[in-house]
Structures are given as C-alpha cells and as structure tokens.
Amino acid sequence: xxxxxxxxxxxxxxxxxxxxxxxxxxxxxxxxxxxxxxxxxxxxxxxxxxxxxxxxxxxxxxxxxxxxxxxxxxxxxxxxxxxxxxxxxxxxxxxxxxxxxxxxxxxxxxxxxxxxxxxxxxxxxxxxxxxxxxxxxxxxxxxxxxxxxxxxxxxxxxxxxxxxxxxxxxxxxxxxxxxxxxxxxxxxxxxxxxxxxxxxxxxxxxxxxxxxxxxxxxxxxxxxxxxxxxxxxxxxxxxxxxxxxxxxxxxxxxxxxxxxxxxxxxxxxxxxxxxxxxxxxxxxxxxxxxxxxxxxxxxxxxxxxxxxxxxxxxxxxxxxxxxxxxxxxxxxxxxxxxxxxxxxxxxxxxxxxxxxxxxxxxxxxxxxxxxxxxxxxxxxxxxxxxxxxxxxxxxxxxxxxxxxxxxxxxxxxxxxxxxxxxxxxxxxxxxxxxxxxxxxxxxx
Amino acid sequence: xxxxxxxxxxxxxxxxxxxxxxxxxxxxxxxxxxxxxxxxxxxxxxxxxxxxxxxxxxxxxxxxxxxxxxxxxxxxxxxxxxxxxxxxxxxxxxxxxxxxxxxxxxxxxxxxxxxxxxxxxxxxxxxxxxxxxxxxxxxxxxxxxxxxxxxxxxxxxxxxxxxxxxxxxxxxxxxxxxxxxxxxxxxxxxxxxxxxxxxxxxxxxxxxxxxxxxxxxxxxxxxxxxxxxxxxxxxxxxxxxxxxxxxxxxxxxxxxxxxxxxxxxxxxxxxxxxxxxxxxxxxxxxxxxxxxxxxxxxxxxxxxxxxxxxxxxxxxxxxxxxxxxxxxxxxxxxxxxxxxxxxx
Numbered sequence: 001x002x003x004x005x006x007x008x009x010x011x012x013x014x015x016x017x018x019x020x021x022x023x024x025x026x027x028x029x030x031x032x033x034x035x036x037x038x039x040x041x042x043x044x045x046x047x048x049x050x051x052x053x054x055x056x057x058x059x060x061x062x063x064x065x066x067x068x069x070x071x072x073x074x075x076x077x078x079x080x081x082x083x084x085x086x087x088x089x090x091x092x093x094x095x096x097x098x099x100x101x102x103x104x105x106x107x108x109x110x111x112x113x114x115x116x117x118x119x120x121x122x123x124x125x126x127x128x129x130x131x132x133x134x135x136x137x138x139x140x141x142x143x144x145x146x147x148x149x150x151x152x153x154x155x156x157x158x159x160x161x162x163x164x165x166x167x168x169x170x171x172x173x174x175x176x177x178x179x180x181x182x183x184x185x186x187x188x189x190x191x192x193x194x195x196x197x198x199x200x201x202x203x204x205x206x207x208x209x210x211x212x213x214x215x216x217x218x219x220x221x222x223x224x225x226x227x228x229x230x231x232x233x234x235x236x237x238x239x240x241x242x243x244x245x246x247x248x249x250x251x252x253x254x255x256x257x258x259x260x261x262x263x264x265x266x267x268x269x270x271x272x273x274x275x276x277x278x279x280x281x282x283x284x285x286x287x288x289x290x291x292x293x294x295x296x297x298x299x300x301x302x303x304x305x306x307x308x309x310x311x312x313x314x315x316x317x318x319x320x321x322x323x324x325x326x327x328x329x330x331x332x333x334x335x336x337x338x339x340x341x342x343x344x345x346x347x348x349x350x351x352x353x354x355x356x357x358x359x360x361x362x363x364x365x366x367x368x369x370x371x372x373x374x375x376x377x378x379x380x381x382x383x384x385x386x387x388x389x390x391x392x393x394x395x396x397x398x399x400x401x402x403x404x405x406x407x408x409x410x411x412x413x414x415x416x417x418x419x420x421x422x423x424x425x426x427x428x429x430x431x432x433x434x435x436x437x438x439x440x441x442x443x444x
Numbered sequence: 445x446x447x448x449x450x451x452x453x454x455x456x457x458x459x460x461x462x463x464x465x466x467x468x469x470x471x472x473x474x475x476x477x478x479x480x481x482x483x484x485x486x487x488x489x490x491x492x493x494x495x496x497x498x499x500x501x502x503x504x505x506x507x508x509x510x511x512x513x514x515x516x517x518x519x520x521x522x523x524x525x526x527x528x529x530x531x532x533x534x535x536x537x538x539x540x541x542x543x544x545x546x547x548x549x550x551x552x553x554x555x556x557x558x559x560x561x562x563x564x565x566x567x568x569x570x571x572x573x574x575x576x577x578x579x580x581x582x583x584x585x586x587x588x589x590x591x592x593x594x595x596x597x598x599x600x601x602x603x604x605x606x607x608x609x610x611x612x613x614x615x616x617x618x619x620x621x622x623x624x625x626x627x628x629x630x631x632x633x634x635x636x637x638x639x640x641x642x643x644x645x646x647x648x649x650x651x652x653x654x655x656x657x658x659x660x661x662x663x664x665x666x667x668x669x670x671x672x673x674x675x676x677x678x679x680x681x682x683x684x685x686x687x688x689x690x691x692x693x694x695x696x697x698x699x700x701x702x703x704x705x706x707x708x709x710x711x712x713x714x715x716x717x718x719x720x721x722x723x724x725x726x727x728x729x730x731x732x733x734x735x736x737x738x739x740x741x742x743x744x745x746x747x748x749x750x751x752x753x754x755x756x757x758x759x760x761x762x763x764x765x766x767x768x769x770x771x772x773x774x775x776x777x778x779x780x781x782x783x784x785x786x787x788x
Contacts, residue, residue: 147455154480155451155484247763431473
C-alpha cells in the first residue's frame, strides 16, 4: 500500500474514532491516547509493532476530531472540559431557546475556521517567527504565569452588592463571590500541589493522574447542576443555515485565534484562560462571535499545541497530546511538519462533516429522553471512566475536585478559578519556590 | 479603557524598569506582578471597594414585578428638584432591573432641557453581555415624562442607559447659571485615579520593604514601579471622556478627558493590549546579552502590528462595505432617536 493511502486511512480512522468518542461526556481524548501509547510501546520490537506512519496520522486525527466534536457534549449535554467551559453558558442558552443545533454548528464552524487559520496562516509563518519568540521569552514564562494568575483573581467582577444602603453589609454581599473565587483558586492549588508532588494514583497510570481532579472540578459539577436544576429542554429546531457572515468569522478568528494561540504557546495556560484573556483583549460583545471564537480557540489550543512539536527549528512540546507522542517519536525536518499539517487539514474536513449527523443524533436522544436523565447517564459514564482508569483512589480525587468545583457553582464565582490546580503549583515550581511550599506542606 | 488594557499597560511599563527583567531572570516575578496589579488597581479600588461605601440621597429602585417608567421619571425629577431647591449636590442612584439569572431590563433616561422634562423609556431585555434579547425591543412603547425645575446638562453621553449589574450613580452639581451638571459615576475616578495616590502607595511599599524586610533597594525599585504603573492608568483614562482627578488631594475635581475614545471601544483596547505585548517583547529582547536572532524596533512593529493590522483591516473593510453603505443612509440608529420616534 502506498504511503499516501496508509496516512489517509490512518488519519481518517483516528478522526472518526475520536469524533465518536468526543460525544461521550467526560471522556478526554488524552485518556484514550494514553492507553494507545501504552499499547504501542508494548508492541515495539515485536512483529506487530505499529509504524510511525500509522500512529502519527491517527493520533493527529484524534486530536483534531476531538477538538472539533467535543462541542457536542459541551453545548448539548452541558458537560464541558476546561477549554470548552466558556462555550457552555451561551451554548446552553441556545439550547434552552430551541437552537442547540445552531449553537453547535456555529462553534463547529469556528473550529473549521481555526483549521484554516492554523494551516494557512500560522503554519507558514511559525518556522520563521516562533523560534525567535522562544529565544526572547526563555526564562520569562514563570512571571507570565504569575501575571495571568494576578489578572484572573483581580478581574473577577463582584456579583452582589447591587442594592441597599452603602456600608459594610453591601461590601460583604459583593465580596462573598470574590472571596469564594480566591478560596476556590487556593484550594484547587493545594489539590494541585498534592497531586503533582505525591500523586495517590497508581504509577502505572501516572500520565492520567490529573484527569480525575479535572473531571471533578469541571465536568461533575455541571452534571449535578443539570440534574438538580435542568428544566425541560424545548423542542430543538434544525436550521438549514446559520446566521454568520465574513466579518463575524473574521472577528471570531481574531479573538479565538489569539486566545487559542496564547493557550497553545504558553505552558500550563489552558484554552479557558486563553479565551478569558482574548475576550478581555478584543472586547467582543456579539454572542455569535463569542461562540464561534470559542470554537476557533478550542481548535487552535489543542491542535496548535500539538503542531508546535513539529515546527522546524522550534520543536516545542506543549499539551498532553504532544507529550504522549514524544514518548514514541521525535519529529525531524520539514517532512514531518508537512505530514502533520496535511493530516490536520484532512481531519478537520472529516470531523466537520461528522458534526451535523452526530449533533442531530444527540438532539434526538435529548428529545427522546428527559434532559435530567441524559445528564444522569453522562454522570454515570464519567464515574465509570474515572473508576476504570484510575480506580477508587481516582474516584476519591474526583470527589474532592467536585467539592471544590461546586464552590463557584454555589456562590456564583468564576469557575476558571479551579485552574489553580495547575497554575499555582506550576508557577511556584517555575519561579523556584515550589519545593519550599511542598516541604512546608510536608509533601516532600 | 478596559481592565485588561490597563493591566497589560502596567506590565509593559514595568518591563521598562531594568530591575524587573533582572529579577525575573532570577525567578522573582514581583515587579511584573506589581506592574499588572497597579495598572488595574485604580479601577479595582473604585469598583470593588469604594462604590459599596458611597452613600446616595435618592435611590430609584424599579420593581421588576411591576415595571413602571413613570415611577423612575418621577423619582429622578424629585432628585433634580431637590438639588435645585436646596442648592446642594445630590447623589442619585439608578438601580438596575434584574429579570433572571442572565436577563436585565434596560431603561433609558434623558433630560429634555427645552421642555424641562426628564423622560424614561424601557428598552429591550438584554443579557449580561448587553446583547438585546430578540423580540423584547418594543414591549414598553410608552415614554414616561416628569417635569424638572431647571436645565440638566449632560457632558458624558446623550442618554443614560441602565442595564446590567449595578446601575449608575449620577451626581447633580450646581451650575453658575442656576442649572445642574450631571456627574456620571461621581464615585469613580474621584480620588483613586490620581498620580499622587500612586506615588503614595509606592512610598508605603518602600517603607514596608525597607523597615520590615530591611531591603531598601527593592523598596525604591518598587516605589518607582508602582508609581509609574499606577500613573499609566490615569494617563490612559485621560484619553476618554470622563477624565481623572489627576493630583488628588491637591485637585478636587476630575479634569475632563480628551474624548478620543470610549472606555469600551474594541479597537483602541485591543491596540493597547497588543502594543503593550510588543513593547514587553522588545524590552525582553533588549535584555538578551548575545541574541541568536537580531531585529530592530521598526521591524518588530511592522511584523507584529502594521502588516497584520492592514491585512485584518482590509478584510474587515471587504466584509462590511455593504453594511457601511446601509448605515450611512440611516440617521436614526440610536436608542434615543428610537425613543423619540415611539413617542411621536
């Protein structure tokens, strides 16, 4: 079989597989890829060894397919991962207005625009300019993380204190949400220190050690919230066209590309943080731009981070997908770069074509079954997945994460504060005082 | 300007201080954190602290269950007449109307100085992103009117719009001609937006660093960083409409801004953030002793700002040229013209 056909079949298979998996709430593509990496490593040296030209395109397709299709559980089932978190509120508004399909397709269109942006704009410029910025920013990433943390904490808007006479009571009413946001950040950070320093998860699945915490912080609270408060989802309309024009796409790419670009390039900064910063920087108010921009951002974040590992002269490892591939293969030269870019383009096209039927299928499920039951089913899948991959201890971590993740839900503070789980310990480690803190916490 | 623009401006200013970069390269992020934090601090002080302690003479609190524009008009007229009769400064609070978790009833207040009336009209229901909810624009077509005893001069915006979160405060100040001036958000930029306050905060920091930690070097470096980064916020706000009380407590009132932009305008905010990022990048580059890649400031600005800006601008022009032609033919596109048409 020709190399071209092998690559084409591999990338297509990876894309289709991850597109289907993406519809399962709570399951992250990196969980599946992690298991695949273990399998590939086990087969190395045997007659069944998997060649690079099979697993590299397949995994590229998986990341692309998942970053495009995970919009479905995020918008229609209300179970986002961290990077899709911002899409959920406006997405659910679309759902409650009977326009869930439209919201999903607008986000998917953003993903497709992100693919064009990445392959046609970023990719040709990256080998020339990214190594320069890498040299300039070397040694400075730690304070970039610190200023991001500072902004996340300082930019939260007080939700209360809008009525009543001036004074301490009003001040306290306003600061309740802010204090709870700071508490959420610190508690998540503490959980992060524990997990990253002395993970209770078995070393055999060490690459999944953060997963149960993330599921607990982000996905489970959404499911619980949906189960407790979800009203009946109205009949959904399947529109034949969506109301966007060239300018909406342009501005979405501008804002989403910036957010996703920051998140993919800066260490530990996730899609949600990138989206927050880009949203503040570009000051876009149109809901369509917001939703489509999140589609762009999510795509650029996941796929862009993966792509950076192949940029000639840069070879920067960012994101879980790249770290996993790195255990199997180190990219060399421009041929790998072009291979990955081609795979991204093919996978983006396939996954975009898949989103409409899969969204319709999910809507059919929602229509047929009560939304509360769908959320309960999603929760069961999540719990089974955590239990299956990380065992009872993982489930316990998810439970602790859920407790912290429910704080912003209950007090109306920003859910992004849960990202303290990564931001705080990593920023401390990068600045060189992480060890002092872990020693003080008696973790080392 | 928006908070993030001020924040990034503060970080950019901090990057001009050589000690910031030296400390950062040794793992100490203090000066950059101070830069960002002080860049946004004046607004933090106002919006997160001071406004909750600012007392009002008249509170206009519409009942979300019984929306009545006449009540709002009557209460505003009462505040105006109180200021006129008592010849004193009146603080008037326009409370927002929350209809649900993410929905707010907008209302628009305008002073008609020819007829000596205040008029109030309910606008659309908006979400927290201030985007109108489809089909709610004309739920309340009537315009409520109430008589006022003097002219009320607005210098900030033609109409006062109240919608999301906390509603605005307006101060009614005496004018020499017997009328009243509208101070929009009198608690905002009253004392916090001042170069002297920034300097004082820097002095406090320096004393804490020197006296408690025995490090006077960090003290004076922090003083300079804080004063400059806090100051850049004040300077940037002078580009807008409201202005700042630049040398409080030496000055007592806000100096009006240059009216070059509104604080929420997308493009100036983005240009500020992006420009700040490029300046930070340039300063970090200058600090590399023996760089592998060499480039000049003009090159950086061309590659990072001018060329992508022109390409984006070109596409934007291409995609919106029809809309612009349509917009030129429509001279009644703001809420207040809408209101007059409805009352006509």
